[in-house]
Amino acid sequence: MNIVVCVKYVPDAQSDRSFRDSDRTVDRDGVDGLLSELDEYAVEEALKIVEAAGEGEVTVLTVGPEAAANAIKKALQMGADRGVHVEDEAIHGSDAAATSLVLAEAVRKATGGTPELVMTGMSSTDGVMGVVPAMLAERLGLPQVTYASELTVGEGTVTIRRDGDTASETIEASLPALVSVTDQINEPRYPSFKGIMAAKKKPVEQWGLADLGIDTSQVGLDAAWTSVVSVTKRPPRAQGQIVADEGDGGSRLAEFLAGQKFI
Amino acid sequence: MFELSQDHEDFREVVRDFATQAVEPHVAKWDRAHHFPTELVPQMGGLGLFGLVVPEAYGGSLEDADGGAFTSLCIAIEELGRVDQSIGITLSAGVGLGINPILTYGTDAQKERFLPDLVAGRALAGFGLTEPDAGSDAGATRTKAVLEDGQWVVDGAKAFITNSGTEITSVVTVTARTGTDPEGRAEISAIMIPSGTAGFTVEAPYDKLGWNISDTHGLSFSGCRVPEDHLLGARGHGFRQFLKTLDDGRIAISALALGLITRMREEATAYATSRTAFGRPIGANQGVAFPIADLAVMEENARLVTYRAAWLKDEQEAGRRSVAEVKQAAAVAKLYTSEAAVAATRIATQVFGGNGFMEEYPVARFYRDAKILEIGEGTSEVQRMVIAKGLGLPTA
Numbered sequence: 001m002n003i004v005v006c007v008k009y010v011p012d013a014q015s016d017r018s019f020r021d022s023d024r025t026v027d028r029d030g031v032d033g034l035l036s037e038l039d040e041y042a043v044e045e046a047l048k049i050v051e052a053a054g055e056g057e058v059t060v061l062t063v064g065p066e067a068a069a070n071a072i073k074k075a076l077q078m079g080a081d082r083g084v085h086v087e088d089e090a091i092h093g094s095d096a097a098a099t100s101l102v103l104a105e106a107v108r109k110a111t112g113g114t115p116e117l118v119m120t121g122m123s124s125t126d127g128v129m130g131v132v133p134a135m136l137a138e139r140l141g142l143p144q145v146t147y148a149s150e151l152t153v154g155e156g157t158v159t160i161r162r163d164g165d166t167a168s169e170t171i172e173a174s175l176p177a178l179v180s181v182t183d184q185i186n187e188p189r190y191p192s193f194k195g196i197m198a199a200k201k202k203p204v205e206q207w208g209l210a211d212l213g214i215d216t217s218q219v220g221l222d223a224a225w226t227s228v229v230s231v232t233k234r235p236p237r238a239q240g241q242i243v244a245d246e247g248d249g250g251s252r253l254a255e256f257l258a259g260q261k262f263i
Numbered sequence: 264m265f266e267l268s269q270d271h272e273d274f275r276e277v278v279r280d281f282a283t284q285a286v287e288p289h290v291a292k293w294d295r296a297h298h299f300p301t302e303l304v305p306q307m308g309g310l311g312l313f314g315l316v317v318p319e320a321y322g323g324s325l326e327d328a329d330g331g332a333f334t335s336l337c338i339a340i341e342e343l344g345r346v347d348q349s350i351g352i353t354l355s356a357g358v359g360l361g362i363n364p365i366l367t368y369g370t371d372a373q374k375e376r377f378l379p380d381l382v383a384g385r386a387l388a389g390f391g392l393t394e395p396d397a398g399s400d401a402g403a404t405r406t407k408a409v410l411e412d413g414q415w416v417v418d419g420a421k422a423f424i425t426n427s428g429t430e431i432t433s434v435v436t437v438t439a440r441t442g443t444d445p446e447g448r449a450e451i452s453a454i455m456i457p458s459g460t461a462g463f464t465v466e467a468p469y470d471k472l473g474w475n476i477s478d479t480h481g482l483s484f485s486g487c488r489v490p491e492d493h494l495l496g497a498r499g500h501g502f503r504q505f506l507k508t509l510d511d512g513r514i515a516i517s518a519l520a521l522g523l524i525t526r527m528r529e530e531a532t533a534y535a536t537s538r539t540a541f542g543r544p545i546g547a548n549q550g551v552a553f554p555i556a557d558l559a560v561m562e563e564n565a566r567l568v569t570y571r572a573a574w575l576k577d578e579q580e581a582g583r584r585s586v587a588e589v590k591q592a593a594a595v596a597k598l599y600t601s602e603a604a605v606a607a608t609r610i611a612t613q614v615f616g617g618n619g620f621m622e623e624y625p626v627a628r629f630y631r632d633a634k635i636l637e638i639g640e641g642t643s644e645v646q647r648m649v650i651a652k653g654l655g656l657p658t659a
Contacts, residue, residue, distance in 0.1 A: 077277070190281050193311035193335060196273050197327040 001056040001153065003046040003117045004107050006136070007039040007075060009068035010126040017126075023221055024228040025093050026126060028065060035071040038121035040078075040188035041181050046119050047079045048186065049153055057081040059110055063091060063102050069204070076199035077191030083204035084110050090209055093221030096127075100135035102219060105212035107140060110205075115140065117158065118178040122147055133180035143173035149184040267338070267570065271331060275338050281310055282346040290347040290476065294628055297468065299478045301430050303350065304357075308384020312339045312354055317366060321378035330581055333511070337518035337573040344522025348632040349476030351522060352639075355515040356425040356477075357381070361388030363508050364436055364453065368496030373455065377434055386433035391421035391482055392505055399645050402502070406484065408439035408454050414488045415439075415454050417462070421482040428465040428480040432458050435482065438501045451501040455493045462487030473631035510590050512640045513597035514576055517569040520600035520636045523629055524565050527611040528558040530626050535614055545614070554610045561603040568596040591653040598646035601636035608633040 011017050011031040018027045035043075043060065050056040060075040062068050063086040072083035086106050094102070107115050118140065123130030137144030148160035149168075158179060159172045191199070209216055217223060243252050257263045267275075285306060293300055307313065315336045317323025325332050336358060344351030362381050365373060365388065380386035397403035406419025417439055421427075427435050434457045441452040456463050466481035496504045532555055535546030545551045572592040578584040608630040612619030619626050637643045652658060 073273075077273070190285075190306075190310050191277050192309060192324075193274055193315060194324045194327055195311075196277060197270065197324070197329075200270070 001049060001053055001116050003049060003119055004059045004061055004110055004115055005042050005046045006061050006103050006120045007071050008036045008124045009033050009062060009064045009071035010036045010124055013125055019231045023093060024231050033067055033070060035074040036121060036125045038123060038125055038183060041183055041185050042119045042121045043075045043078055043080060044186045044188040045151055045181050059084060061106055061110060063099060072204055073199060076202045077195045078189055079195055082202055085204055086207050088209040090216035090220050094219045095224035095226055096129050096131045097135060097225060098219040098223055100132050100139055102214060103136050104139035105214055109212060116176050120180045122180050122182045133178060137178035143177040145171055145173045145177055146180040148179050148181045151179060271334060271338055274335055275342060278339050278342040282342050286350055287346045293476045297475045299429055299476060304387060304431060305384040307354060313357055313362060313384055314382040317362060317382050321374060322382040331577055333576045334573040337514060337569060340515050340518040341522040344519040345526045347476060348519060348523060349474045351519045352474060352477050355519060357387050359508060359512045359515050360390035361426060364390060364495060368504055380433060386431050387426040387429050388433060389424045389427035389435040391424045391435055391437035393422050395420055395422050399641060402449060404438055404440055404449060404451055406437060406439040408441050410491060413491045415491060415493060417454060417484040417487040419484050424480055424482055426478050427482055429478045436495050438505060441498060450499040452498045453495040453501040453504060455495050456487060456489055460487055460489060472634060474635055509640060510593040511576060513593040514572045516636060516640045517572060517596040517600040520604035521565040521569045523604045523633060524562045524607045527607040528562050531555045531558055531611045531614040551614055558607055558610055561607055565600040565603055568599050572596040594646045594649040598643055602643060604636050605633045
């Protein structure tokens with residue numbers, strides 16, 4: 001089975017993140033980035049499926065600026081077979097709808113129009129909207145099977161377990177399909193030394209919007225259905241309140257908690 | 264000229280991620296419990312760490328390394344050592360003392376039997392040279408092995424043997440007297456003793472100052488019998504074979520020390536920036552800032568001597584440098600970095616003040632772990648002996 005995994009290059013959550021003053025988009029230049037941790041689960045699951053089947057290829061697809069090549073590189077080091085990097089200045093500032101359009105055309109092109117299984121993480125770790133998998137499935141006309149905590153590929157079908165607050169559902173869909181996976185599905189591997197060296201020889205295709213037949217007016221900030229009007233940095237956390245116990249510590253603690261509506 | 268290749272840096276990033284995510288969160292707990300995390304070994308094997316210098320035929324990646332295999336190993340040891348010294352030495356000893364002698368001197372059958380599991384991290388191996396009464400004076404070895412009915416009968420004791428008593432230790436290679444050479448000197452040979460062999464006892468773990476996560480035991484042998492084909496390398500070559508592995512081991516210890524110094528510089532800088540006294544960060548005082556500047560100087564120097572020695576080793580493997588050059592560079596690197604490491608932990612704990620004395624902060628663990636760097640794989644005094652000899656100075 002051939003699998004396309006869509007991944008995102010995101011700012012490292014551990015470093016200081018900021019927004020550009022000019023257009024209020026996430027500043028991706030000034031910070032270290034990495035393959036979104038939530039997408040690593042999708043890469044790992046795809047590798048496991050192909051390894052278990054003993055045949056097939058994992059293609060890892062990303063849409064993003066030049067540095068996003070690092071997300072592909074990491075996935076290739078983990079074991080994916082080839083990469084597709086869609087990069088075009090016009091894409092900057094695209095909303096989820098436009099992103100899903102670019103991804104959909106890229107998936108079509110990468111699979112000759114007939115994807116077998118498309119996989120994604122459950123959301124990005126920077127935007128955290130979680131809507132791209134559903135939009136992508138819709139654009140590709142595929143069953144959308146989201147939030148898989150367990151995945152089994154059968155004869156022409158895919159079965160997942162989706163864990164909710166009150167119940168776990170088992171959902172089956174016909175293939176081809178799009179599946180998004182949660183961080184409960186597996187434990188992503190670290191690349192091995194062999195994997196790092198092998199990744200250098202794996203093919204990565206570079207496509208622009210023109211290669212995908214997408215007009216620049218369909219993407220980017222101007223095409224976005226929503227816009228970020230203002231950005232305010234979260235104020236630093238205020239100092240905690242220290243109560244000296246003068247025999248009435250218990251009741252003062254209760255007062256504090258009641259005042260904050262905790263009790 | 265003064266930077267590692269992109270491949271090496273990519274590899275460093277992966278090992279750092281692993282060390283930060285899979286090791287760091289647990290080390291304080293493991294250190295307190297003196298717990299050896301067996302489950303970590305196959306994970307390290309999965310990253311290919313034990314196979315960096317091993318050919319593909321035994322599960323390694325030597326052929327992929329573009330001639331920089333030993334440098335890759337040093338990077339892995341440095342990055343693990345930056346998070347925890349015990350985990351770093353587990354890798355260093357696992358490869359240098361466990362795998363290397365078998366790889367270098369073993370027969371095809373011995374290699375096929377032991378190496379695949381060792382490379383995958385399913386097993387660990389140890390090397391027993393040191394004895395209660397014989398350290399750097401390895402000629403004083405008392406453990407003996409007598410060939411009897413096609414079997415080596417081993418009697419004696421070994422001390423301070425790393426990775427010798429873990430749940431997955433598969434074999435320990437020991438040096439033993441197997442006779443006397445024509446000049447009347449002890450004939451020393453190396454013999455492989457699989458774990459569980461009758462007459463082979465792994466003593467209780469040592470109570471150490473540091474390296475609490477690392478597995479270290481004394482070993483004793485009493486009428487311990489192994490088949491004749493468990494001889495490793497040529498009979499009578501045991502000591503010579505071991506001396507060759509020492510040079511590599513010294514560079515590996517330098518990498519371990521470098522990881523420690525780097526961490527001390529990072530910890531001290533962060534603490535001196537965030538901790539305030541008298542209304543300003545303590546790092547604003549020269550009395551605190553200057554020793555931290557010294558840490559950066561130590562780190563830089565340690566990095567240069569370590570990776571130059573590692574590069575020389577890789578070049579020597581390719582036949583472009585001499586063994587003598589590597590030996591000298593290894594002793595220089597080991598001496599400098601281990602002494603700097605001890606000094607670095609002293610500086611870092613001082614910057615931390617009272618907190619530096621508390622196990623709550625990692626600098627205390629590194630302070631305890633540093634001292635052994637000046638002792639293991641040849642003490643600082645032995646390094647000076649080697650260096651002086653390399654300069655052609657008269658010997659005693």
